[in-house]
Structures are given as structure tokens and as C-alpha cells.
Amino acid sequence: MSNKKNTERRRRRGANNPTLDDVAKEAGVSSITVSRVLNSPDSVREATRLKVEAAIERVGYVRNMVAGSLASASSRFIAVIVPSLSNVVFIEVIQGLQATFEKYGYQILLGNTDYNMQRETELVNTFLGWSSSALVTTGLRHEESCTSLLKRWQKPVVEIMELGDAIDLNVGLSHYDAGHCMAHYLLEQGYRRIVYAGTQMDGNYRARLRYEGHRDRLAKAGVEAPLLEWAPASDFELGGHALERVLERYPDTQAVHFADDVLATGAILHATRLGIRVPGDIAVCGFTGLPIGQAISPRLTTISSPREAIGRIAAEQVIARIEGRPLDADQVDVGFELTIGESA
Amino acid sequence: MSNKKNTERRRRRGANNPTLDDVAKEAGVSSITVSRVLNSPDSVREATRLKVEAAIERVGYVRNMVAGSLASASSRFIAVIVPSLSNVVFIEVIQGLQATFEKYGYQILLGNTDYNMQRETELVNTFLGWSSSALVTTGLRHEESCTSLLKRWQKPVVEIMELGDAIDLNVGLSHYDAGHCMAHYLLEQGYRRIVYAGTQMDGNYRARLRYEGHRDRLAKAGVEAPLLEWAPASDFELGGHALERVLERYPDTQAVHFADDVLATGAILHATRLGIRVPGDIAVCGFTGLPIGQAISPRLTTISSPREAIGRIAAEQVIARIEGRPLDADQVDVGFELTIGESA
DNA sequence: AAATATGATGTTAGCGCTAACATTGGGCGG
């Protein structure tokens, strides 16, 4: 068959960095001992360890994580999937995740879906292909194939932000209740003509869940729940614009319930500029509990969600699972808090 | 020697997911053909490709990226190292990087140093171990061993945010010039008693570079350049607090040059609450060009840096390098812009 | 002192994929 003229030919790629074997030779031990120094230093005699560490230093060894992960069929990666990086909320969640995972020596593999579920499925596939140790994703709604893939997967999966029927672990809060709670507060304050205003409520369906809570509470009081929605992502300017549109469309509005604090803050700052008094002429409230809402005057009335805590708790749950510690519960309700400011 | 009784024993791990070979068998081709369908579909006949794709679907194959990276000695990872995730600036840079790299099918491997250079070196080591295709890091200052490791490394390295003597590629702006420019503007407006106020200026030495530009410009005008500094990270509340401390320590201050927009915004909002007129009683300016600075009244006078553009340009440079396209220059000065608001 | 347990290190055989080369079967010019 093949013309076996190649006794010693095949060469591979350039790099040729020092490998474990080079270190082993240098230190006068076997490569598995070097591997142990790296992975479980306690299982090696101190003298050996020092010898190996010196050798590592001398040859300038850089560990090949890829080979290690292939051999052990696991990486110290945690896949994290969020729908957006422009929304501070997810940034803060990522901070919580990152800080906690780092403590335990795990790396985050970050994916951004742009509120696109197909993209989410692709990311899940890629991340599983990296032998991730666990996966954290946002929300409970996924493509069918994505859900079934994750259910079959043998490692921890956490769905965050929202509570409900989850694949595995679940850390979040009830957005329906949050919307309901704020609507209740507004009614209590005597407001009756209340408009809900949000952005991108198809992709960001949690904002819609809050609207539903809001609407149902108003319905119970026999009050209409008009909804205005915009396509672009929330920013301060859009908040100001939204306030004007609300007043145009429903001139007798008494209060605006914004889907998030960025819009609400933008509305308040714009109102100040226009000489519209908040809450005198119109009351404003939001959702999230961003620092900027508490820095402006009037201070924003809002619902604060513990964003970094969601990240921290989700990460702790994952670590517990990985380390085989038992969990109190597979679902954690982090709750929310009505923060009463001066704006409503 | 070894009691060779084990003809077919050694089993490995649990998972046993379908592999390329399973797909190959199912499709009636060899595994390399499946590999080609995945990596270079154009090199396979359409009929074959469809057959293989159907087989992939049928067996529920999930690609093992780890094995692929080991065999090809390269992953589609780009290592990205930033000093902080609490600072919006880096978030926006990451957004720019992420959006661009995603277009080309690269994944970001994100590391956070918390302004600790030793941590940076560790992250660099880990990320090189993942066979990253390139590395993006923040700033020009690193540990000696880190710099030399990166210089020996054969793949693209970009240092961002700051301009100067770089390892390989460099995308950023001159912070010294930015500070100088703002000081020049303040002098031009007739201010003479100007205080510079910042946070964490040891770790975040770019804020110090801006101070040095500021100080040198004032010196040229024969004016003192007092500096006040705080240890915690910038937030709105600290900005208000800082304004009060400045007025306490230097009661006749005419203008405060804040190291960033978060502090400056916090100061303006706090001043409004206290009834201090800006710029009537005291002028305020910042650095960064955050949206919030332009949403408040008075609008903030600041220096806008193109944060997302830094990310996008850095990513484009890297991609060009990886694809072997020639670069116009290894260094890109993205510049900055004096944004004149009403606050100074 | 023999038997057994324990701790430290070594040997072997992959993990699942792809680079490098080999083979095969038309298509096509002469």
C-alpha cells in the first residue's frame, strides 16, 4: 500500500513549546509527577515538588490547558450566557458570577445572545464542546432543542433572573410579582391613570411579565393599563422622549411606570429640564434599583433587584454542586424590594 | 514486567458522547470527511456534505472543541484582560471587542485583574495555555516576566487604552494630552484656582497621567495644581462627597477637574441638591464622555474617549493580523474630543 | 519477622480531533 518510506518524517506545527516531558526530564522525574505537582501538589513529596517547580521555571514551561482538558474531559470553564452586554443589569450579574468563580479557580466563558434564542442554542453547543464544568444562562425560555440538550447534559445548569419551571438550578425573582407590587403601591398612593412604558418587550420578555403583574393589579382595581413600547434599547434620551410621547397620547396621565430605571431616570431628568414637576405634575417609577436613580432629584421610586447577589448565589450553587455538597434547594428566590423615593 | 492480563480493560470516564467516528460510521464516510464538513465545507462534495449533516443531526453530535484545539494547536479564543468590570469604560471596550470578534467566529476569554499586575501575569499564563489566537490587554505596564513572555509569543498582542512603547499592536489615546487639553480649556475660560480630584490613581495610573498633563499645563500658566485622591472606586455618591471635601479644603476653588464622569456627575447632582450653582459657584468637568453626563443639567463638560471604537479597532487589527492582511500601522491613536457642556 | 497498609512515583493507553501525506477516480488534452 503506502510507500512506507517515511520512517521519521511527519512533523507537526511550529510552536514546539516545552511540554510536561521536557520538565520531567529536566527534573529527573516522570511526567505524571509533574502533572501532580500542578494538579494536586499535596500528593507529592515536598522535595520532589520543589525540584519540579524549579525545573518548570528553568525551561519556561507554559501549561497546555487544552491537552489537560481533553485528557480529563473537563475544563475549569463555566459557560455564562446573557442576552445583552449593553444592559447594566447583566453586567452586574456577571460581576457577581466572576468574583465568585474566580475564588474557586474557574474561568468564565461569556456569550451574548442579543435576545436571540437561536444564537443561544448555538452558544450552548459551542460551550458544551469546551467541556465546561457548568452552564449559567438567562431566563427560562429556550429553543426546544436547547432545553433537551441541557436536560441530557450531566453537569450543573443554572437559569437565572426569573423563577419558574427550570431545567436544573434556578436563581431569580418573580417579575410578575414585582410589576404587581409597584402597581399596588401606585394605586395606594392614589394614582389611577397609570401608563406602563417599556422597550424591546418581545426579546426582553421579563419586562412583559412585569407589565402583566401591573395590568392584573390595575384590573383588580377596575383601572385600564395602557402600554407604550419602543423598539430601541433603553437609554436616558429615550426615557425623556418616552415621557413626552406618553403625555401626548394620554395627556391626563398621573403616573408612568417605566420598565427600567434607565428610562425612568431619563424621564425625570428631561422633565426637570422642561419644567414638568415630578411627582407634582406626573409621577414616575422604574425597576432595577440603579445607583443613578438614587443620585438624582427627586430620588426615583423603584423596585430594586439584587443583581450582583443573583450572580454570587448562582455561582455558589454551582460550586456546591460541582464539589458534591448538598443544596438546600434547587430554586432560590432572591426577592426584590420596593425602594420608595420622591418621584412617585 | 506488568502483568499483561489486561487485554481490553482500561475504560475512561463517563460521558461517552458521540464522536466524529460515530458520525462517520453513520454517514458511511471517514472521520476526516466529517471534520472537513465542519471546518471547510467547500472542500467536500455537496451530496457528501448533506449526508454528513444528516448524520450529525441523527446521532446528536456535539463537537468537541477541546480535541480540535489540541490537534490544531489553536483555539478560536481571544484572551481579553481588563483591570476592572465595575468601570463602565471597560465594559464598553469589551462590547466593541465582543461584537467584532463574534462576527469572525471568535470567542472572548475574559480576565479581570482588579488592577493587580501579578494577577495579570497569571491570567496571561492561563490564557496562553488555552492556545488563544491573540491577546488583548489593558495598558502598557506589566510585570517584567509578563512582557517578556508576550514578546516571545508568536501571536498578535494588543495593548489598549493608552499609547506608547508597545509589545506588538497598540490602540488608544494619550491620557497626558487629554488632561493637558482640559486644563488648557479651563484656563481659557478664566479659571485659575483649579483642583484635580480622582480615585484609585495608583492602580488606575491613566488617571494619574491625565493629572500630569493637567498639572504641567497649569504650571505653564504659573498656577498651582492641587490634587485630592480617594481610595474607593468612583461612584455617584463619592462624587458628591468629593465636591464637599474640595470646598472644605480649598474654599476658594473655581473649578474641579474630576478624573472621570461618574465623579463629576455625582458632584453636579449633589451640588444641585445643596443649592450650589454649577458653574456659577463652581465649575465642574470630567473625563470619559458617559451618556449620563449629557443627560443631566447642566450638561457636563468633559473629554470623550471613543471606548467602543477602541474595542472595535483593536479587534479589527487582530483579525487582520490573524488573516495575514497587512496593517497600515501597528499603533492607532483613536484620539479624544473636548465635549463642551454647561458645567465649565 | 511476616503480613499488611500506606504513600510516593512510574507505566501505559488513550481523550477526540486534525495535519500531512496517500489514494482513487474521473475529466481532458493530445
Place this chain on the structure above:
DNA sequence: CCGCCCAATGTTAGCGCTAACATCATATTT
């Protein structure tokens, strides 16, 4: 209709590491 070329596919040998088991020296038990 022969030889050559090229496109499509196959064969082989690792990539660098670690799981699983093996070995050996020393400590502990009986």
C-alpha cells in the same frame, strides 16, 4: 485511449496531557 491533473476522500500518526492501574519503598500491625 494513454497519461496527466485535479478534486474528493482516505490512512496514519500524533497533539500534550491525565485516568487507571502497577510498582516499590517504608511504616504499621499482628
